[in-house]
Amino acid sequence: MQVSLPTRNAVANGADPLISLVGVSKRFPNGTLALDNVDLNIPRGQLLSLIGLSGSGKSTLMRHLNGLHRPTAGKVTVMGVEVSSASNRQLRGVRRNIGFVFQQFGLVGRATCLENVLTGALGRLSGPRYGVWSYPKKLRSEAFDHLERVGLVNQAYQRADTLSGGQMQRVAIARSLMQQPQIMLADEPVASLDPESSAQVLDLLLRVAVEEQMTVIVTLHQVELALGWATRIVGLRDGRVVLDRDATTLKQEDAMEVYQRVDKNLAQPSNIAQPSNIATEPAPLALREK
Amino acid sequence: MSGAHVEPLMQSRVARPVAPKNWRHPTLLAIFIGIVAATTWSWLYLDMTLLTLFGGLSDLGNLLAYMFPPIWDNFPEALRATIETIWMALIGTTLAVTLSIPLAFLAARNTTPHPIVFAVARAVITLTRAIPTLVLAAVFSISLGIGPFPGIIALGLHSIGMIGKLFTEAIENTDYAPREAVLSTGTGKWQTILSTIVPQISPSCIGTALYRLDINLRESAVLGFVGAGGVGFLIQTELRGIDYQRAISAVSVIFVTITLIEIVSTRLRASIIGDHLSMPKKLNARSQARVARDQRLINTAISTRRLTPPWVYERVLRTTAAATFVALLIAALITIEMPLLSAYKYGDDLVRSIGRLFPPNFTFAREEIIVGMLETTAIGFTATLLGLVLAIPFGILSARNIIIRRAVVSAARGILLLIRGLPELIVAVLFVAAMGLGPVPGTLALSLGTATFMAKLIGDALEEVQESPREGVSATGASRVQEFFSAVVPQALPNLVSQTLYMLDVNLRSSTVLGIVGGGGIGFLLLGSIRVLDEATVGAIIITIFVLVYAIELLGSFVRWMVE
Missing domain, CATH: 1.10.3720.10 (MetI-like)
Structure with a gap:
């Protein structure tokens, strides 16, 4: 089955992209090639979903956007700053404008929810802070507002490790809102949650993104979830972009191709033994037209 | 089906697997034999026999007999010396914790700024651990004179070895997820560390400090043997003067003090380290009332949008503990008359007294x-x-x-x-x-x-x-x-x-x-x-x-x- 990509260029031809990756490759010190020559342009206001198997490079790609990882080759530009070669100071400036929601929430369990949300304001403040009292009152009040927005104001003075997974992720979202970001990245935000909490968290993420007119990139395992809300779907496999489509014209079966191909290989061990077979096939999903 | 089972069993009888030869076994065996040999040699070198052991017990019985009936006329002096011992342990431990905190961040793999800094910080921690407190105190007393200062500084420096090591491990064991998440909001390195690593390590660090305080109390009780203050001097003088009936009062005061403080600090440590989530929920009437009161406080704080955390039980407890510690520390500094303002002068003396140990002379007393x-x-x-x-x-x-x-x-x-x-x-x-x-x-x-x-x-x-x-x-x-x-x-x-x-x-x-x-x-x-x-x-x-x-x-x- 073939997936062509007519929409990709159309998207890229829009206004000056907010995020652009040009020929980005990443090889980890242990030799794994996590990203392989990725080109991607994301305009302002887009709701993009990144799909692919575990290990396909989704998380690595996300971490390149805010400079947690630096590429081995290629260029990453975010809001006009070349993240791939930015100084620490520039990098902090970029990160301040990017909310990042993690699969494992990244909350300090022993601190209260309010304190966790307040850490989202650290980028605006100078110097280290410890404890609620060390933040200006105005920011504390703001943190309350954000907790209210994610529906957890009653838990403000509760320790974060007393919450359920879904609640923790909502606190993490409140922390990102505290940054007043222009871009929201969410790396498998619902992978460790039950279906009901997943729906709640994704719902919340999208509502605030639309309200704040943020550009959103969410990586997801579940294609159905991705198709439900995204305006654009990008599929990764083995560090390469293998699918890039307008979500409205994409059928679920097409998207499943990103996953199924690997299953086929598993069923036919000979394919694994000779990876060159894959490369010489007429590349049904490969999107780089050279 | 059953045939298929019999077959491999028969085969396994023919080719029984041999225990794999692990290279570690011979090395471990050699070390084990070495340790056994060294112990045997030690036993013979010291002329130990079971007879000596039991003979020692009867000698000890005689000593105890000499101690009775005890004479308590020097009890006030013993009490004063014991209190000095406590203050020395407190100041020494605080000094060690203060010095260990920056050192641990430099020595932890995940926070060190540079490999060279890492190596130096680790070396300092190992070095301080290797020289016993009493030896340090004896050396420092040459330049600082008789009294509690050399003892306190010795306690402070030697304790870095353990405190620094455990703090470093605590830092290295922290979860990376919160750090990555906060770093992603555009914070600087030290902002991130204070907001994510410090809350994670603080309970275990307080536990370590309390544990070391226990050890240091025992250590400072004997610093008097080299003239470095505390109750040790009194005990030694009385025993040297064969004044056994009086010695028992000093010994019993320090014994009671150490035992009581250990009981208190064990309780305290359990309540600080014991995460309230993993603790068994013993909901007796008292703790039920406490939980209800906490909930009321939290509810009021939220409904009135109070911007400062409410005084829940845990916070009251923590603040009381911190205030008690500060009060005790101030009392200690005043009683001991710590010359904080002229500390630089003592630093100079210390460096010089260490300098005088070099170049070492191995030949004069080689035998x-x-x-x-x-x-x-x-x-x-x-x-x-x-x-x-x-x-x-x-x-x-x-x-x-x-x-x-x-x-x-x-x-x-x-x-x-x-x-x-x-x-x-x-x-x-x-x-x-x-x-x-x-x-x-x-x-x-x-x-x-x-x-x-x-x-x-x-x-x-x-x-x-x-x-x-x-x-x-x-x-x-x-x-x-x-x-x-x-x-x-x-x-x-x-x-x-x-x-x-x-x-x-x-x-x-x-x-x-x-x-x-x-x-x-x-x-x-x-x-x-x-x-x-x-x-x-x-x-x-x-x-x-x-x-x-x-x-x-x-x-x-x-x-x-x-x-x-």
Whole structure:
């Protein structure tokens, strides 16, 4: 089955992209090639979903956007700053404008929810802070507002490790809102949650993104979830972009191709033994037209 | 189906798998044989016999008889000296914690700014650990004079070795997820560390500090032996003057103090480290009322949008503890009359007194150094063996999951707590007074200290074993003793081996200072050289001690790494 990509260029031809990756490759010190020559342009206001198997490079790609990882080759530009070669100071400036929601929430369990949300304001403040009292009152009040927005104001003075997974992720979202970001990245935000909490968290993420007119990139395992809300779907496999489509014209079966191909290989061990077979096939999903 | 099962069984009888040859086994075996040989040599070198052991007991009985009836006329003096001892331990521990915090961040793999800084910070931590407090105090007293200051500074510097090491481990064990998440909001390095690493490590660091305070209280009780303040001086004077009836008052005051403070600090540590989530929910009426009150406070704070955290029970407790600590510290600084403002001057003196140890002179007292080190090593090995023999039964009796009768467990733990109440060196002084000078009383005192410490480690190791293998073995119809040997011992053994090596390491350090109270080993020569201001020889002895202790520590960590 073939997936062509007519929409990709159309998207890229829009206004000056907010995020652009040009020929980005990443090889980890242990030799794994996590990203392989990725080109991607994301305009302002887009709701993009990144799909692919575990290990396909989704998380690595996300971490390149805010400079947690630096590429081995290629260029990453975010809001006009070349993240791939930015100084620490520039990098902090970029990160301040990017909310990042993690699969494992990244909350300090022993601190209260309010304190966790307040850490989202650290980028605006100078110097280290410890404890609620060390933040200006105005920011504390703001943190309350954000907790209210994610529906957890009653838990403000509760320790974060007393919450359920879904609640923790909502606190993490409140922390990102505290940054007043222009871009929201969410790396498998619902992978460790039950279906009901997943729906709640994704719902919340999208509502605030639309309200704040943020550009959103969410990586997801579940294609159905991705198709439900995204305006654009990008599929990764083995560090390469293998699918890039307008979500409205994409059928679920097409998207499943990103996953199924690997299953086929598993069923036919000979394919694994000779990876060159894959490369010489007429590349049904490969999107780089050279 | 059944045929398919029979076939491989038949085959396995033909080609029985041979135990794989692991390269680690011969090395471990060689180390084990080496340790056994060294222990045997030590036993013979010290002329230990079972007769000496029991003879020592009767001597001790005589000493106790001399102590009765006690004369309490110097009780106020003993109390004053004991309070000074507490203040010294408090200031020394605070000093060590203050110095350890920055050092630990530089020495932790995940926070160090540079590999060179990392190596230097680690080296400082190891170096401070290798030189016993009493030796440091003796050296510092040359330039700082008699009194509590050299003792406090010695406590502060030596404690860095343990506190710094444990703080570093706490930092390295933190979860990376919060750090990555906060870093992603555009924070600087130190903002991130303060907001994510510090909250994660603070309970375990407070626990470590309290634990060290316990140890330092015991250490500072004997600093008086080298003239560095505290109750030790009083005890030594009275025992030297054969004033046994008076000595008992000072000994009992410090004993009661140490035991009480250990009980309090154990409670405190359990409530700080014990995460309230993992604690059993014992909802008695009192804690129910407390939870309800906390909830009311939180609700009011939220409905009125109070921007400061409400005073819930935990916060009240924490603030009270912190305020008490600050008050005690101020009291200590005032009582001891710490010259904080002229600290720089003392720093200068310290550096100079360390400088005078160089260049070390190994030749002047070569024979004595060699004999002293041999004796020290022999004491260390023998005391570890004797301590282990005593510790095994007590350790088993104090494990709650092995011994069903709670009364037995409580009795075993109570006895251990009481023996721990007397610091090793005070026990050594008593034994020396009863049995005369020489390595045997020193060895016995050290064995007793080892036994209590080791018994606790054995008890903890046994309590950590998993239950399911025990159930499995019991289900096959094994007796309780059989089940203990086949399901509990194999699980606890690697831990116990590394703890024993750690104990050997600790004992070699302790045996270097036994000589200061006449308990044999290099300490006697060390104190003598300090008294006659032969600093070059002192330097040589310290370097020799460092090499020995460091070698044993390396051996210990190598074996720990091998047994995983």
